Amino acid sequence: MQVRRVSQDREIELKLLLDEGGAKQLRTHPALKKVAHKTARQVSIYYDTPDGALRNAGFSLRVRESKGRFLQTVKQQGADSAGMFDRPEWEEEVESAEPDLDRAARTPLKEHLGKRTRKRLKPLIRSEMERTTWNVSRDGAAIELVLDEGTVTGGKSSERIAEVELELKSGDARDLIEFARQLGQRAPLRLGVLTKAERGYALADGAVGRVVKAERIDLTPAMSAAEAFAAIAASCLRQFRLNETIVERTQDPSALHQARVAMRRLRSAFTFFRPIIGDQEFLTLREEVRWFTDQLGDARNLDVLLKRIPGTQGADGTEKELRRTLEAARERAYASVLETLASARLRRLMLDLVGWIGTGKWREAEMAQRPIGEFGRAQLDKRWRKVKKGGKHLAKLEIETLHRLRIEVKKLRYAVEFLASLEAREDALTRRKAFSAALEDMQEHLGELNDIETARELLQSLLAGHPKADEMLRSASRFIDKAAQKEDPVAGAEQAYGRLAEAGPFWR
Known part of the structure; x- marks a missing residue:
């Protein structure tokens, strides 16, 4: 506004x-x-x-x-x-x-x-x-x-x-x-x-009570970069608030996931629009948004991990103990999430975000008045170069570099979704669909790899000092590695990148 x-x-x-x-x-x-x-x-x-x-x-x-x-x-x-x-x-x-x-x-x-x-x-x-x-x-x-x-x-x-x-x-x-x-x-x-x-x-x-995914954002070529960012940020906050209510009432894992996605989309928008929004207030808000997003991490990671571990029916003693231990940890993690959602700190953050988005000094900057099409294409080029640099040598990358590439892929995917309504050329629409599908597939494979690494780290932390830690770790490893054995996430990501490169930057 x-x-x-x-x-x-x-x-x-x-x-x-x-x-x-x-x-x-x-x-x-x-x-x-x-x-x-x-x-x-x-x-x-x-x-x-x-x-x-x-x-x-x-x-x-x-x-x-x-x-x-x-x-x-x-x-x-x-x-x-x-x-x-x-x-x-x-x-x-x-x-x-x-x-x-x-x-x-x-x-x-x-x-x-x-x-x-x-x-x-x-x-x-x-x-x-x-x-x-x-x-x-x-x-x-x-x-x-x-x-x-x-x-x-x-x-x-x-x-x-x-x-x-x-x-x-x-x-x-x-x-x-x-x-x-x-x-x-x-x-x-x-x-x-x-x-x-x-x-x-x-x-x-x-x-x-229905879980809400990201809604389409209706941008127009006549919009300035400032107007576009305000609309995108509003969409992120709306998605978060609608899912936050469901999390508080039901602790639905899908609602928590979408609430977390909403905040990650907002952080990606921060990165994409950084050249126009980077005032002093932004730096403070960025850290607060990072703090809050981190508060949702343990509960979400435990939800993902528990999907890999079978229920207690038909399980042996070690598997039952593992399941009980993880469920207890999840219960504690959700209690922490609910405490954060009810906090005065989060309520202040939401008000501060709305105030800054609508009335912040960043809106007065000359660059913020640039047409969103011109600004958006330049930023998409920048994001695409980073993905392309990692994608070319994907199979040779170390795990930490793959993790950074996954984040860049996610940022590019969100950016493409943010600006989707601006592209009206029929040939570009066809290419965008192919580009987006390959990008989503690449993110999914790299995400699977990250989930496996996160699960291992989480288990090591949760089971440290437990008398049956070694037995439970061995039991958990069988389930965690099962998906990777079916399909190599790195090979899948490499194939997806091939399709991505073939589609090319549709915005040009």
Whole structure:
């Protein structure tokens, strides 16, 4: 989100979620003690077709009732930096809870309100909230703080939420972030990445609790490098937050994996865009992101290792003891993960990232205004040269060098995914698919090699001092080496590199 003054018909807000019991801590926050507030019950109904025609077009149509008055709002998807939204919106009073489609047609929604769509519109999502509002003046900025407590219903499913929205009415977006930091010192505020409409659609679709992979990032050639980085970083944080919630509720290994992937994608974006984002704040945030990503490592490595070790049924005594030892270690590792996810340090990091992405000094640099196509091609060239250098002599590389090559392959793969929407030439699209497939295959083989080495190191560490360490290590080695015996990971990576080189840099 660009830093600027507020303009009419746009909504600039930061969305946050409160942990259970956090609403009381927010209400009694010293920053709000002398600020008047008002409370009202609000019922909002979101309209769409059963197949989500408005949602798919990037719009939402809502009618909200409060104290006998009805307000119709059309919102259009806009730029966002994870929890910070910058969206056009159009509001008008209407006569009832039924939407006034003629008035809605005065907005850009008009082109999506054909006769067939109008006939098929129905209420799909309902939210019932007790809304408390504070209007805060802070260093020349006017900020509306809204606390919503209530229920969102989509289809036959409902979910209770306590959500905070900070909307900038006038002033500088930096003031919004600084106020959020102040509130977060006392109240357990987490970054919010879903609108109520998105939450309702997820409930209706049965998608709540579903592990989320990286979503497509829609970049356009008209974007600057700064705008592209903000969109990519927002995608990474969104992927992380959606999976973080699942990890906390269920300790699902797939959710942990995707949460970790999200943070690794963010770190790769840091590397890719380093020439434009490398200010002093970046250096601090980079280290904090590295710290947090490392906190997820042990649990993920144990998940991978346990997949290789058979269950206790039919196992001998040593294998059973090995399995029990690893499961106990996994339980401890997940307890540590949950403690980190609930920490004030992580909550601060998420807010700091959103603030820096949306309002950081790096956005003012001349290089940040370069077109993303020009900047992206130059950076892809750089990443490709590093992979090509290692790939040519892959079979001769030592294990540590192979590990570094795997990281370079991963960085290139993420970079290609980040910029995928920019390539429209048909021949380049075909080459990109071949390039991406070979890159993914190469990463998988090198990853298998790394998993084997990581498993061995992890076992040595976990079993050190155990009276049956030698027996369990021998038992584990049989299972760990089984996959490598079926297919040589280095040979597989070498073959994948051959296909990669044949496809060549499609962006040129």
